Amino acid sequence: MVRYRGTVGGRGFRFDGLARLLGAASPGRSGDALAGVAAGSEQERVAARRALAEVELGRFLAEPVVPYEADDVTRLILDGHDAAAFAPLAAQTVGGFREWLLGADGPGLAAVARGLTPEMVAAASKLMSNAELVAVARKARVVTAFRSTVGLPGRLATRLQPNHPTDDPAGVAAAILDGLLLGCGDAVIGINPAGDGPERARALLELVDGVIERYRIPTQSCVLCHVTTTLGLMERGAPVDLVFQSIAGTQAANAAFGVTLAMLDEAHDAVRRLGRGTVGGQAMYFETGQGSALSAGAHHGVDQQTLEARAYAVARRYDPLLVNTVVGFIGPEYLFDGRQILRAALEDHFCGKLLGVPMGVDVCYTNHADADEDDIGTMLTMLGAAGVSFVICTPGGDDVMLNYQSASYHDALYLREVLGLRPAPEFEAWLADVGLLDAAGRVRELGPSEGHPLLELGAAGR
Incomplete structure (x- = not known):
């Protein structure tokens, strides 16, 4: 040692x-x-x-933080390392790498992404201020596409999250309507089901798919059930756009989620064969969060931020459409207060972008954490400045099914307004076509007696 x-x-x-x-x-x-x-x-x-x-950065290749022989994530990282992409940085120390990052441009960052390991970027982040994490991440762009294009400069996409405590179709439809009228949903309309049964998941998939088809919305749907459930649904012909799975940075932590790399390989192959995308074919969606490995007793004595970065290596293997950290969701045992959650959000976004992952953030906290709505606003503003690909939005910022606080649909309007950001281009064009944008390109408010075809959506779940 x-x-x-x-x-x-x-x-x-x-x-x-x-x-x-x-x-x-x-x-x-x-x-x-x-x-x-x-x-x-x-x-x-x-x-x-x-x-x-x-x-020296090369030390991270010689000394894995989790043993190679005991962990398939370590093997994935080291066996897939791109030595040619790493060559320009091979002689750098972590401190020198930090200096290089501050001076690099976007193409330079993209050129070395496959040569970087999670441990390298996590190490650099530990030497950086919050402002430096923003400055570097802003230069890194990862663009992905399915029916909408996510990650373009000057754009901010959103996941519309219409969760309902009983998966009631009318309640889900009402939350979708609320989000669409406020210009949200261009990254995905993604539902966390209250139960993981395949019948319920299929009903939700068919509901959202019907909305997308009826109103010709250039977005994608996802019901965030376990990958094995989604595999079964695809085999039975359900309208699956994206395959979702929570992942972590060690083999044992992924096992706690009931998932293996082989399962993800199978699901990735199956969803790509469906070919449901129109402007792209990236069809995987992953969620992560600092503390997941520790909560599973699978952290191998490694700090939670380094393990979080290792989860992005798992995601990168599958060329996903979307990845997001649910940064404050796991609880104050792992990130105690707003200050710690903010730091983790900026670290996660920075590390994911440097590794070439299309990084979003669920800007959130649990009700027993020392955080409040002002922390949500601060995190949103800094992540928006850092070029976050997408954020998660819920009705009123309160997820009544998962019982935590997140950003609201209105928060997305705030962030787009103050930073001059716009929705994904295909979704923006749709908003204009259906009359939801004003002359300045902003989401407009419908008058009290004004009719609109989308208002019929309320009947979709009945």
């Missing part, structure tokens, strides 16, 4: 192995303290960062 040493204020610290060094260098968060991998003091954290800055 390599021992790393750092000194601050004349006091020396020793870190046994890269995993220990990465944990000690991380900004403070409750999950790392719970796992026993956090720095014991601010002095130790500074010393760890100094030591980490001197580590």
Whole structure:
């Protein structure tokens, strides 16, 4: 085991192995303290960062933080590493890599993406300020497409999340109508079902597919059930646009989700054969979140942010349409307050973009976290400035099925307005065609007595 040493204020610290060094260098968060991998003091954290800055990037290839022989995610990362893309950075230290990132342009970032490992980008993020995470992520662009195009410069897409505590079709339809009238849904209309049964999932898929077909909406649907459920639905001819799965950064954590890489391989092949996209064929959707491996007892003594970045390597394998971190959803045991959630959101977005993943964020918190609506606004604004591909939006910002707080449809209008952002181009054209945009291209308010074809949607679930 390599021992790393750092000194601050004349006091020396020793870190046994890269995993220990990465944990000690991380900004403070409750999950790392719970796992026993956090720095014991601010002095130790500074010393760890100094030591980490001197580590050569190639060291992360030689010293996996999770053993190669015990973990298929590690094998995926190392066996798929692109040495040619890495070559321009091979002599860099983590500190030098940070400096390079600040000076690189978008094409330069894209050129090295396949040569970067999750541990490399996580290490660099630990040396960066929030502002630096925004500045670098803003330059990285990952564009994907199915029926709409997500990730273009100057655009902000949204997932319309019409969850209902009993999956009532009328309630789901009403939430979809609300979101569409406020210009949301261009990334996906995605429902978390209250139950994972295939009959219920199929009914929701058919409901949303009927809405998309009836109103010719250039978007995609997804019912966020387990990948095995979706595989069965595809075999029985259900209208599946996207395959969803929650994933994590270790084999054991994915096993806790009941998923393997082989299952994802099968689902990816099956959904691509359906060919339901019109402007692109990327058809996988993944969700992640810091703390998932620790909550499953599958963290291998590695800090939660590094493991989160490793989940993006799993996602990258399948060329997905969408990936998002549900950044504050797992709870205050892992991210205690608004400050920790904000930091994690910026880290996740930064790491995902550098690895070439189409990164979105569920800007959210649970009701027992030390956070509030002002934290939602702050996170949205900084992520919008950082070029986030999409955000999740719920009616009123309150998910009554999952019982947590997220961004609202109105929050998406705020972010587009203040940052001059627009919906996905195909969706924007549809909004204009159905009369929901004003002369300035903004979503307009319908008058109290004004009729509109979309208002018929309320009957779709009856």
